[in-house]
Amino acid sequence: MRPWVLLKQADIAFEEIQLWFGDDGAVHGIEPHSPTRKVPVLIVDGEPVWDSLAICEAVAEMFPQKRLWPEDVRARQIARSICAEMHAGFRELRGAMPMNISASFPGKGMSPEVQGDIDRIVNIWESCREHHGKGGHLLFGQFTAADAFYAPVASRFLTHAVTLPPVAQAYAEALLALPAVREWMEQARRENRFVRADEPYRSAPA
């Protein structure tokens, strides 16, 4: 979701290769595209760039005029810190509140450890909005890679009806209202094909 939202919201053209998760969690048909056999992967000039954070850095370098990281050096350091923190962290939350665009599970999965993750995310959002968010409604005002990184969390909070304090709630709503995020969620709701682990991979019907 993150690189897709980043590219789409920044109006950078790309082609999608549609693949399906099997019920074994593997991505069927990924082998020729990704050295890790995982998504996301971005093919640049025929060569793979993998992992959401490395894709963000590559795209930000390729399109400096899109300002995908904040221009201010201190804001940029914070943006990368909170993206890296999300990249490797918040495992209690991710484990207990899986992403499910189509579902509503109010309160499901909550525990003190999950609440700890939520509290830290709220703290990050409030701090960014207060210190760096003056130029707009997002973490660093205008859209940056950091918003793409926190979009899946906002979706989880929606699915699980997590109660947020006002500044965090307003940010979550601004994030979910971004055209790219809305489009991703709409497409995900229409997506319901899975392949069985023992089913040979076939291209999807056109």
Add this chain to the structure above:
Amino acid sequence: MRPWVLLKQADIAFEEIQLWFGDDGAVHGIEPHSPTRKVPVLIVDGEPVWDSLAICEAVAEMFPQKRLWPEDVRARQIARSICAEMHAGFRELRGAMPMNISASFPGKGMSPEVQGDIDRIVNIWESCREHHGKGGHLLFGQFTAADAFYAPVASRFLTHAVTLPPVAQAYAEALLALPAVREWMEQARRENRFVRADEPYRSAPA
């Protein structure tokens, strides 16, 4: 270890704040320094930059002449991809073969899942050495942030006497022979103070 090795090997001056892990896994005395209460954290102009990957990016931006990422754009994309892959991945290996500079546990912790992580790391090392490593003995020839990121893994392989194919073994040896890695390991071997979870934090005796 990663940011320390990065800064040290690149000959960038910094001051260390020495803190101790408690037996509860928390870092005692971290609160005033790190918003995540975790290490590593780098204080730049009085403000924290946290998480190893964000610290690498900040330092690389501050010291472009140190070439902490490869100069070639394609090599740089790969370097960031493999750092991000390490940042959030290889959890089987990390869980089963914890870092212990002072110990030797040949074979301990091995399983098919751990071997899968090792195979992927060997594949990364071999591919980088073959395609990008011509200018030296490291992943991208000369020292880059990617070597700092894989230094803890090389240390785990040493502790657990993991058998590697020749190219990977030669790289692991080159990495462990870097002056900054040797210095970190020597200092770590001398470090044996821990604080109990219920012990109030005190500065270390001078």
